[in-house]
Every structure is written in C-alpha cells, then in structure tokens.
Amino acid sequence: MSEGRLRLTIVGGFLGSGKTTWLRHQLFAGGFPAAHVIVNEAAGTPVDHGLLEGTNDQTVLAGGCACCDGSQTFQDALLEICDARSQMTDPTQRVGQLVLETSGLADPAAIVDLIQSHPVLIRHIVVHETIVVVDALYGQTALETEPVAQAQIRAADRLILTKIDLAGPTETGRLRRMLHMLAPGAAQSGSSFGSPVDLPTMAAKAVVLPKLAADSAAITTCQLDLGPDPDWTALTLWLSALLHAYGDQIVRVKGVICSPAGRLLVQAVRNRVPSPEVLPETETAAPEDNRLVLIGSGLSSNAIERSYQLVRDTG
Ligand SMILES: [Zn+2]
Structure with missing residues (x-):
C-alpha cells in the first residue's frame, strides 16, 4: 500500500552522465510538483546543488554516498523530512514527493534496499521509480570498465540517454542494445539538455559485456x-x-x-x-x-x- 506514503524518485547515473542537467530541466518544467529534492555528492565540496537551486525545497548531502559511506546521513535526512511532513497540518504546505539525485558512483538498488529494510522509513516512503541517466558518448566505456555503471543500469526502471548527437546513431544503437541486455524491462528515451529527442534504432546484434568484479576499478x-x-x-x-x-x-x-x-x-x-x-x-x-x-x-x-x-x- 502506497496510500499516504511519500513517493521517492531516484535519479541515478554515472559520473558526468548529465543527471543534474536533466533534473534541472524537469524541475523547471514542473515535472516533479511540490518535490523536496535531495542532492547527494560523494565529494566533500558540493557543486551540483548550485545548479538545481530554484523553487523546490532542497537538502544537500555532501561528503558521502547515500548507498554506502553516507547512508546514515541519508537515512537521518529522510527521517527528518518525514517527521516535518507529519507535523505539517496544512496539506497545501506539505512536501508532495521526494526526488533524490544520487552521486555518480551510487548503486540505486542499495538505496532502495536501505529504505525497504528500514522499519520506520518503509512506513513513510515508497520508491516510485528509479530513473538512470546514461551518457551516449561515454556510457559504453563506463559499462565496460565500471562495475557500478552496470549495477546502475540493472537497477533502472527508466533510462534517459543524453549526448546522442555527440555519440552518433551507430554508437548509440549499440549502447541501446547493451542497455537492453542489462535492463530488458527499462524503457529507453533520449534527452538533449532536458528536452525529449528521438533515439536512433537499437542495434540488432547482441554485444558482449565484460564481467566486472566489484573491485576492478584499480x-x-x-x-x-x-x-x-x-x-x-x-x-x-x-x-x-x-x-x-x-x-x-x-x-x-x-x-x-x-x-x-x-x-x-x-x-x-x-x-x-x-x-x-x-x-x-x-x-x-x-x-x-x-x-x-x-x-x-x-x-x-x-x-x-x-x-x-x-x-x-x-x-
Ligand atoms: Zn555509494
């Protein structure tokens, strides 16, 4: 039952994939009404949140990743938001939904697990959708070298491909096939600076994905x-x-x-x-x-x- 629970949309994607650009445009276009936006950056000095400043409530979590070393801070922030929401008597002033922009190295599945296994958070928050932004130009490189990039795709309900014009139709078509192999159920769409664009046709031929160990990023x-x-x-x-x-x-x-x-x-x-x-x-x-x-x-x-x-x- 999701009745009364706060919907959380997770926006993930590898370093430099264009998460912030995409999210900024969706917020500007009213895509997440009454959202409280949580921006997580693994680095100690936050940068992305400055790009997202606007009318939305915002929490910045810097210096730790919500899926691993920053998970405690993330849970505390969620509890605080839920608490404030239940104390708000005027329903028009209440937070309507949550949007989390993850760090570029986060595994969204670990974040979903964290919420679903938390005795309090599970009563207040329902994970609505995991959207993963993929850079068409470098996405394939990331998938071939970074275990977490593959994990991010596997966790996605929806995939947004960016920088298609830079990558070209052939590369993008190959990447689409790769993404489809990792996440067959995830819908794919294209975006250029936040606006929808058509995707090139998915390559017919299967591609070989290297099996990456979790510690291979030496x-x-x-x-x-x-x-x-x-x-x-x-x-x-x-x-x-x-x-x-x-x-x-x-x-x-x-x-x-x-x-x-x-x-x-x-x-x-x-x-x-x-x-x-x-x-x-x-x-x-x-x-x-x-x-x-x-x-x-x-x-x-x-x-x-x-x-x-x-x-x-x-x-
Ligand atoms: Zn993490």
Missing part, C-alpha cells in the same frame, strides 16, 4: 598514440569532453603534442587543463612526441582510443 595507465600528424582541434575537443565526463576518474593526463603552434606540453590534473606550455623545437621528433598518457581508475585503452577516433573522424 588505477591504471593508458597510452594513446596520436600518429605523426595529430589533429589539434579534434584532440582538444575530445580531451575536454573526456575530462568533463571523467574528471573524477582520470587522475592525470600528460603528453607532448606537435601542433601548428609548435611542440606543446599538454597536462591535466583531474579535470583542470592549464594552457599548454610551448616547448623548444627539436631537430627530429622525440619518441615521446604525440603520445598522450592517461592515468586513472578503471580506464580502458580500447575505449579511450575509440572515443578519440570517433571525435577525430566526425570532427
């Missing part, structure tokens, strides 16, 4: 060979998109690139990319020239190479 090093004459424009475009989506995962990027402006030392720490430093010219290309080294957790050389080729070939 720090690894990938090397991307850019060839003798790299496309500087495509490279900078790709790198900024990569760091935007995986800034939390990529720890370090370094390489010397021969560009029209000379030999450039490109460096990034997390998602900060300072202006490249111009290095002295050499008679012959050094062996380390035009190679980019990326260090991070759960990086896949193949996936990184493919995403670069995609940007270069479509650029």
Whole structure:
C-alpha cells in the first residue's frame, strides 16, 4: 500500500552522465510538483546543488554516498523530512514527493534496499521509480570498465540517454542494445539538455559485456598514440569532453603534442587543463612526441582510443 506514503524518485547515473542537467530541466518544467529534492555528492565540496537551486525545497548531502559511506546521513535526512511532513497540518504546505539525485558512483538498488529494510522509513516512503541517466558518448566505456555503471543500469526502471548527437546513431544503437541486455524491462528515451529527442534504432546484434568484479576499478595507465600528424582541434575537443565526463576518474593526463603552434606540453590534473606550455623545437621528433598518457581508475585503452577516433573522424 502506497496510500499516504511519500513517493521517492531516484535519479541515478554515472559520473558526468548529465543527471543534474536533466533534473534541472524537469524541475523547471514542473515535472516533479511540490518535490523536496535531495542532492547527494560523494565529494566533500558540493557543486551540483548550485545548479538545481530554484523553487523546490532542497537538502544537500555532501561528503558521502547515500548507498554506502553516507547512508546514515541519508537515512537521518529522510527521517527528518518525514517527521516535518507529519507535523505539517496544512496539506497545501506539505512536501508532495521526494526526488533524490544520487552521486555518480551510487548503486540505486542499495538505496532502495536501505529504505525497504528500514522499519520506520518503509512506513513513510515508497520508491516510485528509479530513473538512470546514461551518457551516449561515454556510457559504453563506463559499462565496460565500471562495475557500478552496470549495477546502475540493472537497477533502472527508466533510462534517459543524453549526448546522442555527440555519440552518433551507430554508437548509440549499440549502447541501446547493451542497455537492453542489462535492463530488458527499462524503457529507453533520449534527452538533449532536458528536452525529449528521438533515439536512433537499437542495434540488432547482441554485444558482449565484460564481467566486472566489484573491485576492478584499480588505477591504471593508458597510452594513446596520436600518429605523426595529430589533429589539434579534434584532440582538444575530445580531451575536454573526456575530462568533463571523467574528471573524477582520470587522475592525470600528460603528453607532448606537435601542433601548428609548435611542440606543446599538454597536462591535466583531474579535470583542470592549464594552457599548454610551448616547448623548444627539436631537430627530429622525440619518441615521446604525440603520445598522450592517461592515468586513472578503471580506464580502458580500447575505449579511450575509440572515443578519440570517433571525435577525430566526425570532427
Ligand atoms: Zn555509494
């Protein structure tokens, strides 16, 4: 029985998938009337909630993930909201529903479990829907390397694909097939900056998903060979998109690139990319020239190479 209980919608998705953008537009369009929005960020410094500020009530939970190390804080916040709701005598002033934006590394199923196994919360809250936002450009990479990205899809009732224009119809079609294999019951739809867009046709051919152990996200090093004459424009475009989506995962990027402006030392720490430093010219290309080294957790050389080729070939 859900009568009288507060409906909770969980909005999940991997780091950089576009959860905040999607949610902000839904809230603005009145998609979650009278919602109390809970924004959870695993990092100590919250960023996303600033993007969501508006007319809704909001609780920000930073410095711990609701599905694991921040679960106690999350439960306490829910209890407090339920308590305030039952004390509110004017029904028009009451919270109508709850929306949780999870951290990018949360498993929504663990959050559902947490509520359903809690003796008090289960009487006050019913999990209405789990919506998972998937980045069409990097979603496949995440599914191939991150166990939690697969877990997020499996937990979804509904999947929202973003950045379809960047990924292109073939890649998106393959990703759709992959998502369908992981979550056959989840409806898929497309979104661009919060507005609905058509999805490309799902690829007919089955795809192979690697079996990932829960602890496989060790720090690894990938090397991307850019060839003798790299496309500087495509490279900078790709790198900024990569760091935007995986800034939390990529720890370090370094390489010397021969560009029209000379030999450039490109460096990034997390998602900060300072202006490249111009290095002295050499008679012959050094062996380390035009190679980019990326260090991070759960990086896949193949996936990184493919995403670069995609940007270069479509650029
Ligand atoms: Zn967690």
